[in-house]
Amino acid sequence: MSLVEIKQVTKDYQIGEVSVRALKDIELDIEKQSFVSFVGPSGSGKTTLLNLIGCLDKPSSGEVFVNGTPVNSFSNKEAAQFRGQHLGFIFQNFNLLPVLTTYENVEYPLIMVQNIPVGKRKERIMHYLEAVGMTDQKDKYPSQLSGGQKQRVAVARALVTDPKLVLADEPTANLDHATAFKVIKLMKQMQENLKTTFIFSTHDPKVVKEAEIIYTLEDGKLVDK
Amino acid sequence: MTSMLIIIGVVMVVVFSGVSVSFKSMMIGSITDSMLGHLQIHKKGYVSSIDNLPLHLNINEKGIKQLENIFEKHNDVIEAFSYRIKFGAMLSNFQETTNIRLTAVQPQMENAACPRLVERINGDIQDPDKFIEQGKIIIPENLANGLNLKSGDEVVLVANNKDGSVNGLSLKVSNVIEGIMGPSGRDGFIHINDAKTLLRINGEEINEVAIRLKNPDNLNGMNKLIANELSQFENKQNMPVFELHTWADLSPFSTIAAIVDLLIITIKMVLIAIVLISILNVMMMSVYERVNEIGTISAIGTLPSKILWLFMAEGFSLAIISTIVGNIIGVLAIFFINIAKFHFSFGRMKNILLETSIAPSEIISVSLIVIFIAVISSLQPALKASRMQPVDALRHV
Numbered sequence: 001m002s003l004v005e006i007k008q009v010t011k012d013y014q015i016g017e018v019s020v021r022a023l024k025d026i027e028l029d030i031e032k033q034s035f036v037s038f039v040g041p042s043g044s045g046k047t048t049l050l051n052l053i054g055c056l057d058k059p060s061s062g063e064v065f066v067n068g069t070p071v072n073s074f075s076n077k078e079a080a081q082f083r084g085q086h087l088g089f090i091f092q093n094f095n096l097l098p099v100l101t102t103y104e105n106v107e108y109p110l111i112m113v114q115n116i117p118v119g120k121r122k123e124r125i126m127h128y129l130e131a132v133g134m135t136d137q138k139d140k141y142p143s144q145l146s147g148g149q150k151q152r153v154a155v156a157r158a159l160v161t162d163p164k165l166v167l168a169d170e171p172t173a174n175l176d177h178a179t180a181f182k183v184i185k186l187m188k189q190m191q192e193n194l195k196t197t198f199i200f201s202t203h204d205p206k207v208v209k210e211a212e213i214i215y216t217l218e219d220g221k222l223v224d225k
Numbered sequence: 226m227t228s229m230l231i232i233i234g235v236v237m238v239v240v241f242s243g244v245s246v247s248f249k250s251m252m253i254g255s256i257t258d259s260m261l262g263h264l265q266i267h268k269k270g271y272v273s274s275i276d277n278l279p280l281h282l283n284i285n286e287k288g289i290k291q292l293e294n295i296f297e298k299h300n301d302v303i304e305a306f307s308y309r310i311k312f313g314a315m316l317s318n319f320q321e322t323t324n325i326r327l328t329a330v331q332p333q334m335e336n337a338a339c340p341r342l343v344e345r346i347n348g349d350i351q352d353p354d355k356f357i358e359q360g361k362i363i364i365p366e367n368l369a370n371g372l373n374l375k376s377g378d379e380v381v382l383v384a385n386n387k388d389g390s391v392n393g394l395s396l397k398v399s400n401v402i403e404g405i406m407g408p409s410g411r412d413g414f415i416h417i418n419d420a421k422t423l424l425r426i427n428g429e430e431i432n433e434v435a436i437r438l439k440n441p442d443n444l445n446g447m448n449k450l451i452a453n454e455l456s457q458f459e460n461k462q463n464m465p466v467f468e469l470h471t472w473a474d475l476s477p478f479s480t481i482a483a484i485v486d487l488l489i490i491t492i493k494m495v496l497i498a499i500v501l502i503s504i505l506n507v508m509m510m511s512v513y514e515r516v517n518e519i520g521t522i523s524a525i526g527t528l529p530s531k532i533l534w535l536f537m538a539e540g541f542s543l544a545i546i547s548t549i550v551g552n553i554i555g556v557l558a559i560f561f562i563n564i565a566k567f568h569f570s571f572g573r574m575k576n577i578l579l580e581t582s583i584a585p586s587e588i589i590s591v592s593l594i595v596i597f598i599a600v601i602s603s604l605q606p607a608l609k610a611s612r613m614q615p616v617d618a619l620r621h622v
Binding site for chain 2: 051054056057076077080081082083084085087088089091093095097098108109112113114157158161
C-alpha cells in the first residue's frame, strides 16, 4: 500500500468573484521511505499539493489518502490529531517559536501534541539534536541562530515525533546554496537512517537532484514524474 | 502596560473600599452605639409623628411586659435594650427660655444599649452606668452655649404631660453633650424617673426601646425575627400594637451609607471596564501578532482546544499576577494610611482617626471579579486563535 494516494484531486480557490484552479486532476502515489520532490515554478501548485497531503487544506474534488486514511473528510480536530501523530512539517521560513530555545522548540510537539512524559522526552530530543548537529546550540533562541541552523532545528522538530511522513515546503528557499545543499543532505540522511518518507517542494534545480522521485507541476497539472 | 493598568485598578478598588467601608462602618457604629441602637421599637404610628414627640403613643406596663418576654426569649441575639421616654420641653435658665428635646433614660440600660454615648458627653464621667443622675440634666452643646450654661447651673424644665397640663421641674446641669451630626442638635438627657415626675407618669411607661444586637451584621435577619415576634400583638381593631425600625430607617446617614456603597460599586465597574478593555486589547494584539505562530503550532498537530487554552491561560495569568500584585500594594497602602494616622472631621465629630481596614471577603471579591472578567475578555481572542485554519495562518506575513 502506498503511503500517499492522490486520486483525481482538484483544488479551486475563490479570489473575490473569480475562481482559480490551483490543481487539476492530480493523480499520484508515493511509496513509504521514499525521498520525493515536487518541482515547478511559483504558482504551479506545489504548496497546494503539500497542504492537501498535510491535512492543512481540503481538495475541491477527488480523494487524498495518507497511510490508508482518507484525510479530506477530517474535521479540524481530527486533522490536527492526524498531523500530530503521523506527519512532520518543515517550513520555508523555519517557523520556529521565537520565545522558545532550540531545545524547547524540539520539545514542543512532544509536550503539546504527543504528551510524552518528561523522562522520555529529554533522551529523544537530545538524540535528534545530535542527529542534526545542534546539540551545542540547544540553549540558544532562534534569533541567535543562522538560517541553516534554524532549518536544522526545524528538521529535528519535524522528526522528533517519529512521523511516517515529513512534508517540507521550499525548505531551502531562504538559504544560500551551500547551506541549502547541506539541509537537503541532512534530510536525505535522516530519511535513510529513520526510514521516514520525505516530500519536499523546490524550484531549485541543484537541490532537486538529491530527490529519488521528482514530480513536476505546471499550472496545477502534474506533467512529469 | 496592561498589567500596570490592572494593578492600578485593583489598588484603587482595595484602597477606596478600605477607606470608604471603614469610614461608613465607623459612622454607622458611632450612630448606633451612641444614639440609635441597632433596632428601635415604638408603639404603632409613633415614628410617623416622631417630630412632635407625642406622649399619647406611649407603651404601657402591659406592653413593656410583652416586650420583655421577647427580649428574654432572644437574649442569645440581643445584647442590651434601653427604655426611653422622649419628649419636648421648655428649658429656662431663669433669664431666657428655649425649647429642648429630651431623652429620659435609665442610665445603666442606656449605657449597655449605646455604650459610646458617654464619649460624646463633655466632662469627667466616673461611672458610665451612672452618666445621668436623678435631679440632673445633660444639656446639648449649642443650648449650653446659647444660654451660657455650665455644669452645676440650675435650670427649669417645663413640659406638657399627655393630658395637656403644664408641669415644671428644677434640675442641675451635670454635663454638656455634643451633637452627633451637626450644629442643630437640641437633644438633652435626663433620668427616666425625673421624666416620670415631670410628665406625671405613674407606673411604667415609655415611648421608645433601643436595642443593641450581639451581631449587627445580621441586622436584617434580627429585624425579621423580632418583627415576627411583635406581629403577634394586636389591638382591639386587630392592628399591630408595635412597630420596629432599624437604625437605617431612622437615620439620614443611611442615605450617605447607600451613596458610599454606590461609589464602591461604581469604582468596581471602572475596574471591570479597565480589565475588560485592557485584556481584550492585549489578547487581540497577541493573537494578531502571532497568527503565523498559531499556524505553525496548529500545523504540527496542536489541537484547537489546546490553542484555546494557551490563550486563555495567558489572559488568566495576566489577571492573576496583576491581581496579586494589586492586592499586595493595596493592602500595603491601607497599612501605611493607618501608620500615617490621618484625622478628619465629620459634622460635630472632630479629629476622628481614619482607621482603615479591608475585609478578606472584599479582597476575594475584587480578585474574583478581575479574574472572571479576564477570562471572559480572553475568550473571544482565544476562540479566534483556536478557529484559525492553519493553511491561512501560515500564509499570514
